[in-house]
Amino acid sequence: MWHLIDGSFWCVLFISALCSGQDLLTNPSFENGVTGWKGEGFTLQTDTSIAHEGAASALSTDRTQNWQGPTQDIVLTGGSRYEFSAYIQLVDDSPERPDQPVYVRITSSFSNGTTSVLELATRIRVSPRDGWVHLGGTFLYPNNRYVSATLSVEGPAAGVSYYFDDAYLVEIPEYTTWEADANARIEAHRKNNIRFT
Template identity: 35%
Template sequence: MLWVVRFACLLSLVWGQDLLQNSGMESLDHWHCFGIQCHVTSTRHSGSHAIQTSGRTQYYQGPGQKITLHPGRSYNVSAYARLLNDHPGELRQNMQIEVAVTFPDGTKQYINPANEPMARKSDGWIHLKGDLNAPNRRKYIH
């Protein structure tokens, strides 16, 4: 199973402060690619480059960063992504932004603030956006 996705991403406070480093994904600096291959491509939504992923075998695999959020605050989440291929045998694919919150006791909570359940390669760049309310027990997010 091979899914290939290109990303351009932003996570900001409601009042507009960008929390991600290299949020435009102009390079791999500050981005971690867990269990997948990532490289920089000139095919992009905006800016000069984007991160292209390949070798995904699980829905949750994608580039990520670890940042600290403030408990109870609201954040705007926004990313542009596009599929480079459709999943064989499926009419549509689900694209989402998943936030993994790790609490001080080691437990995790997974939050999906943005979702597009009907994505296809032919859709081109899809704007995923939503709101994230940081849980009051949070420590780190990635």
């Protein structure tokens, strides 16, 4: 039984260590206005009256299309694994649909002329009653030579306003010595004395 607990402990430590890399997003918590973020065809501004953490969040209003939301150009490494996390809170809802879908996507253009859309996080039913809703997940970026990559928040119906805050995107380093490390831990536990009380 204690082996399982010990294994879980090591797993938590390992995941924490992997995900403590440098954030690849500029101004991820909107403490410096909307610097680094873009909004096409709608109003993107900061709001200091509400934030998931810190002093401000991003507020998207005057949206006329469901794809309109904060975007940021990003730099990724092909074949690498990443973790994404952020929070969203709807201000209002659509009369036609009381619960809204929310997507976080990366749209990439590659040197061979192709374009791909990678969904990082999806919530099918989000309501203003939910308060702050977490969006997150891990993904493996394609090992292709890309020309550009853009992270975007999309989904709520036209006319729905929302807050977005505390985003991060970090690379998860490849763990190349996992087998040797696991064998060393197994060997150390195997040689422990068993005490009966």
